[in-house]
Amino acid sequence: VLTNLYLLPSRISYDPTRYPKYIPEAYCLCKGCLMGIFGEESLHFRSTPVFMPTVILRRTPACAGGRYVYTEDYITIPVGCTCVPEQEKEAESVNSSLDKQEVKLLVGQNKPSSE
Helix, strand or coil: CCCCEECCCEEEEECCCEECCEEEEECCCCCCEEECCCCEEECCEEEEEEEEEEEEEEEEEEEECCEEEEEEEEEEEEEEEEEEECCCHHHHHHHHHHHHHHHHHHHHHCCCCCC
16 A cells, blocks of 8 residues: 555535534545656556544534534544555455455354344
């Protein structure tokens, strides 16, 4: 896995019932990744957002002493992008089916014995 992280332009997310009301969110500009000495886009890698969990305050319908009441809430926001190798289609489908089999086995092990 490549560890190159690059910051990007951001969009501003606005929610009047949230504090802070405005949160910048990064987005990836390219499908692939800029590689090499001349910064050409390589489609052997894909540009993927990097997310960060963040605590915000969410306004509730309730009021106390003439003021809004807020509750703590957790959201995930995109803060940048990184490059990950693009997998071949055949390898991806094999890994996907293996992952599904592992999940079925794990779920089967966690079922209560009364079933």
